[in-house]
Amino acid sequence: MRIIRFLNENLVPTLAALTDDEKVYVLPHRDFIELVQVAEEQGSTPLSLIEGIMATSNPLDGAASDLNLIVPIEAPEVWACGVTYERSRDARNYEATGGKLDQSTFYDKVYDAERPEVFFKSTAARTVGPNQNVYLRSDSTWQIPEPELGLVISKSGKIVGYTIGNDMSCRDIEGENPLYLPQAKIWRYSCSIGPAIRLAETVEDPYNFDITCRIYRDEKLVVEGSANTGQLKRKFDELITYLVRDNEVFDGTVLLTGTCIVPPNEFTLEDGDRIEIEISRIGVLNNPVKSQVGKSVGAQ
Known part of the structure; x- marks a missing residue:
């Protein structure tokens, strides 16, 4: 349901x-x-x-x-987790080292550490729903979607539903300096959620969601990748535990659980692209991509 x-x-x-x-x-x-x-x-x-x-x-x-x-829920806050899949760790290492994959970085430490990476992503005002535009950041030249399973949680941290999230990211800004992470992750309409919430009680195994991301340019498929939540390094309860620790969390908060699908390193999103993120038993989240040029605050 x-x-x-x-x-x-x-x-x-x-x-x-x-x-x-x-x-x-x-x-x-x-x-x-x-x-x-x-x-x-x-x-x-x-x-x-x-x-x-x-x-x-x-x-x-x-x-x-x-x-x-x-949008199926006007989440008061959206949080996200990073480096929860091996593929994500490798992509972050590539960004941080300029492609020198033989170099160890702090992302390796985060991947193996007890404490996960949990960061603030969005608010209801910054988040869009199905078929609405997501926007490119104007000062980045290397941007990608990050398709993720989203946990809809109560203020006590209980999972009440599962949804699809798109954690739009600027690889160049994050790779330049890890202290730039908020700017690489948070800007106007850089997060989408939808198209539905699967009731948690109807999910037998949340570590068996199939995730597929497709990117279209001029309605031609240019990027496609698939993953499964069984590839997660960390469990959902572990991620939630760190989010709610000494923190006030509101009913309807969404926690994005990280991505295992990263487009090729030479790829960046462009104005006019279209992103489809499909998760089994939830649906397909579709969002056109637009640039910020000429866009007024609050327009959609």
Whole structure:
């Protein structure tokens, strides 16, 4: 069972359940977190609550693909983890050494250390949803998407859902100096989430999600890569433990768990590209790529 949000005919954000056979049932809740909280108050689960609603209602007419989907949760904060896959460590070493892969760097230490890399990524205002534009940073010449499984967590750190995230990154800025990481990761509309949230209780094995990233230029496939969350070096509980330690975390926070798919070193995103990130049992997150040139604050 997945949760989506869409704009109805009056352009009002609407929460809905999306079944595995693509039927859509409108839910009488403001957002995903309210759904989770109501289920807890009733001593139930989100899935049981939804099944009760479905038993007394009819699905929407038409296909789910015809809906005007928006970001499935307005996450108050998005955090992210780095160097959680061997491929990510190798890519970071390449950036930091100018391609001298025989040199050991601090990324090797992070990969093997007890403490994971956890960093702040985005806010609701900086985050876009499915089919919305992600933007290139104007002072970088080497930019890529980072396709990642996202954990939707409660303020206690409990995983309540799984989603898809795109952690847009500037490889040149991060490679120049690790202290530049915030600038390499955080800028206007540099994060996307969606198109749905898979209920955690419906996932038997979260370490068996297949992840595929495709990048199109002039609608021709130019980059494609695949991975599986079974390749993760660290467990989700470990990453969450460090995020919530001595930290205030809000209901609906999203934690991106790192990437194992990195485009070729000679590749950089360009204005007009299109990114597709697919994760099994969640869906496909599609985002066109735009430059910041001529863009006003708040425009989309």
